Amino acid sequence: MKVLVRVPNWIGDAVLSVAALRELRRLYPGAHITVLCRSWVGGLFDDLEVVDRVMTLPDDWFVASRGPRLKPSALVNLARRLKSEHYDRAVLFQNALEAALLAFGARIPERVGYATDRRRLLLTASCQPRTRRASLLRSFAVRTAFRAGLRAFPSRWWPPRTGRDHEVYYYLDLLYRTRLAPLDYVHDVDFRPDVRLVAGNGAREKAVRMLDEHQVRKMDSLVIINPGSAYGTAKRWLEDRFAAVADRLASDYGAQILIFGWGADSRLAEQIAARMVNRAVILTGPPDLSRTLGLIAASRLMITSDSGPMHLAAGLNAAQVALFGSTDPVTTGPLSESARVICRSVECSPCHLRRCPIDMRCWSRIEVDEVVEAAARLLGTVRCDS
Numbered sequence: 001m002k003v004l005v006r007v008p009n010w011i012g013d014a015v016l017s018v019a020a021l022r023e024l025r026r027l028y029p030g031a032h033i034t035v036l037c038r039s040w041v042g043g044l045f046d047d048l049e050v051v052d053r054v055m056t057l058p059d060d061w062f063v064a065s066r067g068p069r070l071k072p073s074a075l076v077n078l079a080r081r082l083k084s085e086h087y088d089r090a091v092l093f094q095n096a097l098e099a100a101l102l103a104f105g106a107r108i109p110e111r112v113g114y115a116t117d118r119r120r121l122l123l124t125a126s127c128q129p130r131t132r133r134a135s136l137l138r139s140f141a142v143r144t145a146f147r148a149g150l151r152a153f154p155s156r157w158w159p160p161r162t163g164r165d166h167e168v169y170y171y172l173d174l175l176y177r178t179r180l181a182p183l184d185y186v187h188d189v190d191f192r193p194d195v196r197l198v199a200g201n202g203a204r205e206k207a208v209r210m211l212d213e214h215q216v217r218k219m220d221s222l223v224i225i226n227p228g229s230a231y232g233t234a235k236r237w238l239e240d241r242f243a244a245v246a247d248r249l250a251s252d253y254g255a256q257i258l259i260f261g262w263g264a265d266s267r268l269a270e271q272i273a274a275r276m277v278n279r280a281v282i283l284t285g286p287p288d289l290s291r292t293l294g295l296i297a298a299s300r301l302m303i304t305s306d307s308g309p310m311h312l313a314a315g316l317n318a319a320q321v322a323l324f325g326s327t328d329p330v331t332t333g334p335l336s337e338s339a340r341v342i343c344r345s346v347e348c349s350p351c352h353l354r355r356c357p358i359d360m361r362c363w364s365r366i367e368v369d370e371v372v373e374a375a376a377r378l379l380g381t382v383r384c385d386s
Contacts, residue, residue, distance in 0.1 A: 001031045004087045004108065006094045007041065010230075011289065011308025012332065013167065014041045015315050017093045018048070019193035019335075020171035024091065025050035027181055034087075043290030044312075047200030070098050079105030091180070092123075093171050112178045127177040131170045131186065165331050168193045195335050197315030199297035200290075207294030214281045218256040223249050223375075224296065225257060225280070226304035227272055228265030232354025234326040236305050237363050239268070243275035244368045245303060245375070250278035252372075253379060258295070260309060262287040301378055303371065310334055319378040321371055325362040326351050340374045342366055 005021060007014050014037065024033060034053040035045045042056040061074035070078070075098060083106045090103035092113030100119035103111040113119070115126040164186050172193065175181035185191050211219070227242050229235035249255040257280040261269025266284040273280045283295070289312070296302060296313050302320040304310045306327045313320045314334035322334050324343035328350035333341055344365035348358070 001028060001089065002085070002087045003028065003031045003033045004036055004082065004090045004103070004106075005033060006036045006090065006092045006099045006102070007045075008094050009038045009041065011041055011044070012306075012311040013093075014044055015195055015197070015308070015311035016168045016335075017171045018044075018195045018197065018315065019168050020093065020175055021048070022050050022194050022196075023172060023175055023181060023185075027175075040287055041289060043203070043288060043293065044197065046290060047198040047203065049198070069096075070102075075102060076105070078102060082106035082108070091174075093174070097122075112174070112180065114174060125178040125180075127174070129170065129173070130177070131165060131167075131173055166193075166335070167332050168195065168335060193335060195311075195315050196317070197293065197312065199293040199316060203290040203294035204297060205294070206288065206291040207298050210283065210291060210295070211298070214283070216256060216258070216281055218254075219298065220300070221254055221256050222295075222299040223255040223257055223379075224260060224299045224302040224304075224309075225269075225272065226260045226302055226307060226309045228260065228262075228268055229305045229307045230264075231307075234351070234353050234356045234360075235307070236268075237323045237325065237366060238360070239272050240275055241366070241368050241371070242303070243272045245371050246272070246280060247276050247278050248368070248372045249301075249375060249379075250276075250280075253376065255300075255379075257281065258283055258299070260292075262292070301375055303375060306332060314339055321374045321378065323366060323371070325349065325360070325366070326353055326356065328352075338378070340378060342370060342374060 007017050032052045034055055035051050036055045039056045039059055042054050045051045045054045061070055063069055063071055079102055087108045089110040090108040092099045092103065095114055095116045097117040097119045100113060100122035104122045111123045112125045113123050114129050120126050169186050172185040176184050225242055225246050227236060246257045250257050259269040259273055259280050259282045261282050261284045263286060269282045273282055292309060293312055296318050297316055300319065302313050302318060304320055304322055306324050310322050311334065314336035317336050317338050319338045320334065322339055322341045324341060326349060329341045329343050344362060346362045349362045
C-alpha cells in the first residue's frame with residue numbers, strides 16, 4: 001500500500017502530527033509512506049524512521065492570497081505527478097481545501113481528512129473535529145469581549161480543558177474517527193503520544209559547522225535563547241528579561257549563550273544581545289530545520305517561547321524552559337519530560353491574539369528569578385562562585 005500524508009505547514013503542528021505518523025506506521029507496517037510538505041518543514045522528516053520518502057513543495061509554487069496557496073498550474077502539475085505514482089490512500093493532516101483538491105485530482109482512491117474548508121465532497125472518509133473546541137471557544141470569547149470594550153473576564157466564563165485537548169490529539173483523532181485506527185486515543189487513558197524526532201548525522205554536522213563559523217568553543221555548556229514566535233508579538237516574553245536570564249546563566253553557571261535569530265527574528269535577537277553584559281552568539285540566516293535540530297541536540301538547555309523550536313526540543317527530549325503567555329500550555333505545551341513550563345494565568349489568558357491590546361500582563365508576571373531557577377535545576381549544576 002502506498003500512502004501519501006499531507007502534513008501541516010506550521011513547524012509546531014508538523015511536530016505534533018508525528019504522533020499520528022508513528023501510529024500509521026504501527027498500524028500499517030508494510031505501507032510505503034510519503035510525506036508531502038512545505039520546504040521549510042522537510043528537514044523534520046529526513047531522519048524519521050517511520051517515513052519512507054519526503055516530498056517537498058517549492059516556495060515558488062505558492063502565492064500569498066489569504067495565506068499561502070498553491071498556484072493553479074502547480075496544483076494541476078502536482079496532481080498529475082501524484083496520479084502517475086499510483087497512491088492508494090491520502091491522509092490529510094492539513095485542513096486546507098487545496099489538500100483535498102490535490103488528492104482528488106490525483107485520483108487517489110481513499111482520501112481521508114477533516115470535513116473543514118468546504119471539502120467534504122472531495123473526501124471518501126471524513127469527520128468533524130471534536131478536539132480544539134474548548135480552546136477555540138475560549139479564544140473566541142476573549143476576542144469578542146475585547147471588541148465589546150471589556151477588560152475583565154471571570155474564570156467561570158471559560159469552558160474547561162483537559163490534557164486530552166492537546167493539539168496532538170487533533171491528528172490522532174482523525175485516524176480513529178475515519179476508522180484507520182481502532183483505538184480512541186482521546187479517551188484511552190493509557191495511551192501516550194509519541195512525537196520523538198531524530199537529529200541525524202547530517203543535522204549534527206550542520207550544527208557543528210555553524211558553531212565553528214562563530215568560533216564557539218564551549219561545546220559542553222551551550223544554552224539556547226529562542227525568543228521569537230512567527231505567530232505574533234503576543235507570544236513573546238519581554239526582551240529585557242530574556243537578556244537578564246541569559247546574563248545570569250552566563251555569569252553564574254558558565255553558559256555559552258546562543259540566540260536564535262532565524263529569518264525575521266534577527267532584529268529581535270540583536271536587541272536582546274545588545275541588552276546583555278556577557279557575550280552572546282547570534283545565529284541568523286534562513287531557517288533550516290535540520291540544522292536547528294542539530295543545534296538543539298548539541299545544547300544543554302533552551303529557554304523558549306511557545307514556538308516551533310519548542311516543539312523540536314520536545315521531540316528530541318532536550319531540556320528546555322518553555323514560557324507561555326497568550327497561549328495555553330494545556331493545548332500546545334511541549335510533550336516532553338525534560339521540559340519545564342512557566343505560565344502565569346491572568347483573567348484574559350489564553351487569548352491567542354497576535355498582539356496584546358492592553359498591557360502584556362500575562363508576560364510581565366513571569367519573573368527573571370523563576371526562569372533562572374527552573375533553568376538551573378535542568379542544568380543540574382552549581383553556581384560558578386559556589
